[in-house]
Amino acid sequence: MATEPMVSIGFIAKRTGNAVSLIRYYANEKLIPSVRTSGGNRVFPRSVIRRVSFILIAQNLGYSLAQVKNLLSTLPDNRTPTQSDWAQLSRVFNQHIEEKITALNSLKTSLEGCIGCGCLSLERCMLYNTDDKVAAQGSGAQLIDENVQSQFLVSHKK
Numbered sequence: 001m002a003t004e005p006m007v008s009i010g011f012i013a014k015r016t017g018n019a020v021s022l023i024r025y026y027a028n029e030k031l032i033p034s035v036r037t038s039g040g041n042r043v044f045p046r047s048v049i050r051r052v053s054f055i056l057i058a059q060n061l062g063y064s065l066a067q068v069k070n071l072l073s074t075l076p077d078n079r080t081p082t083q084s085d086w087a088q089l090s091r092v093f094n095q096h097i098e099e100k101i102t103a104l105n106s107l108k109t110s111l112e113g114c115i116g117c118g119c120l121s122l123e124r125c126m127l128y129n130t131d132d133k134v135a136a137q138g139s140g141a142q143l144i145d146e147n148v149q150s151q152f153l154v155s156h157k158k
Contacts, residue, residue: 006035006043016052023052031055031069033078047080054081061093062100 009027013020027034027042032051034042051072058068071092072078075085 004045004047007046007048009034009042009044012044012048012052015049016056018052018056026052026055029065029069031065031072045080051080054086058093061097 009020009023012023016023023032023044024042026032027044032044032048032055034044034048037043054072055065055068058071059065063071071089072081075081081089
């Protein structure tokens, strides 16, 4: 099997439309593989272009770099996702997208209820103040932690 051609960090940056610093960051975070030349420069397998594109797509879908790194770690030998890999990863993405759609539809329904209500009350609004455990004790600052209050008073005396 032929060795994959290696390309410079500048080439990767230009082809992906990103800054060299971003490519360097991805390499430092072990999101993309790189090797050092005898002169100390980083070079990358040409397929890293697709890997960087994958990372950017995943980030646009709302994935953190930690989550992207986890997804990429499922690929053997630190390789770039193949068409088969992409099909499998797309199923994961689609599941998360469906979950987000469900959550957004729920939020939309809640907001439509607010149009009729119009209260935005901390005391009553389940959208704005979900699971409020102390609402029954009244509105505003009802509970004062005596330890916090005494520390505040001591630290702010003149």
